[in-house]
Amino acid sequence: MSFNLYLVRHGQTIFNKYNRMQGWSDAPLTEKGIADGQAAGNRLANVKFDHVFASDLTRAVRTARFIMNRNDVTPEYSEPTELPQFREEFFGTFEGLPGPQAAEAVAQLKQLSGIQSYGDLMVQMSQDEVMDALHEADLTHDAESSVQFWNRIEDGLKILKTTAKDDQNVLLVAHGTLIRNLAGKYAGHEYTLPSMHNGSISKWVISDDAMKLEVFNDIEKVW
Numbered sequence: 001m002s003f004n005l006y007l008v009r010h011g012q013t014i015f016n017k018y019n020r021m022q023g024w025s026d027a028p029l030t031e032k033g034i035a036d037g038q039a040a041g042n043r044l045a046n047v048k049f050d051h052v053f054a055s056d057l058t059r060a061v062r063t064a065r066f067i068m069n070r071n072d073v074t075p076e077y078s079e080p081t082e083l084p085q086f087r088e089e090f091f092g093t094f095e096g097l098p099g100p101q102a103a104e105a106v107a108q109l110k111q112l113s114g115i116q117s118y119g120d121l122m123v124q125m126s127q128d129e130v131m132d133a134l135h136e137a138d139l140t141h142d143a144e145s146s147v148q149f150w151n152r153i154e155d156g157l158k159i160l161k162t163t164a165k166d167d168q169n170v171l172l173v174a175h176g177t178l179i180r181n182l183a184g185k186y187a188g189h190e191y192t193l194p195s196m197h198n199g200s201i202s203k204w205v206i207s208d209d210a211m212k213l214e215v216f217n218d219i220e221k222v223w
Contacts, residue, residue: 002207003164006044006223007182008173010055010063011036012198019099021118023091023144023177026058036199037063041070043201043222048073050168053160055175056082063199064173080173085156088175091134092143105137106130122192127181153182161208179217187213 011033015022029037044067052074054064064080071077094102099118107115110133112124121130128146135145164170176196183191183202196217203215215221 001166002205003160003166003168003170005160005170005172005204005206006047006049007179007202007204008040008044008063008067008171009176009179009196009198009200009217010057010059010173011040011066013059015096016198021091021094021097021099021102023088023095024057025095029059029062033059033063033198034066037066038070039219040199040201041067043220044171045070045072047071047169047171047223049077049171050165051160051163051170052077052080053083053086053171054080054173055086055088056084057087057175060086060173060175064171067171067173080171083156083159083172085152085159086172086174086178087152089131089149089177089181090142090144092138093140094134094138094143102134106133109133109137119193119195122180126189127184127192131181149181150185153178157206161206164206183213183216186211187216191216 011029013027013029013033015027017030052068054060061080068077100116103115103118103121106121131146131149134143135141179196179202180192194217197219200217200219202217205212
């Protein structure tokens with residue numbers, strides 16, 4: 001059994017625009033963010049989706065709606081099924097802070113040099129190491145550790161695997177760091193390095209015992 005997973009990053013939010021840490025914080029979509037969702041919908045308009053899922057955060061749910069409102073071949077669609085398992089990584093007390101401020105806290109903790117952004121951390125550390133460092137640097141330790149993060153993501157993947165049938169198409173709208181971390185774990189560390197485009201599409205083929213990444217962070221392909 002295998003199915004196709006179209007994994008889309010939500011449209012731009014105010015926090016994205018201002019480069020702030022946005023995990024479980026629910027900042028609204030910008031006008032560009034609405035356009036991001038519509039553009040993804042235009043590129044996926046001819047894909048019949050057997051299941052439509054989204055993180056339960058508003059930015060993901062709204063983006064899923066914009067995508068499906070442009071879809072011409074899924075007439076039975078109503079609303080995305082919300083899965084909290086696919087929320088963004090939770091950043092604890094770093095939520096809402098400028099990205100460079102969070103990166104600086106980790107750099108100081110781990111005595112790293114040349115760190116100016118959150119993305120710079122991924123060059124010197126694995127995604128799990130970054131999550132664990134944020135968890136450690138957060139004075140409340142509420143920021144998710146790698147174990148906490150992957151436990152819920154794997155629970156979400158189990159839901160997808162038990163729901164989808166052979167050769168079905170599944171849409172899931174989720175979040176940038178989540179998508180990079182998933183690609184980093186199952187396809188290679190190099191996928192954690194590029195910035196994720198809002199509204200980008202990544203395509204996976206998922207079976208009981210394998211996850212194959214076919215397209216990553218794409219904003220051009222018409223499916």
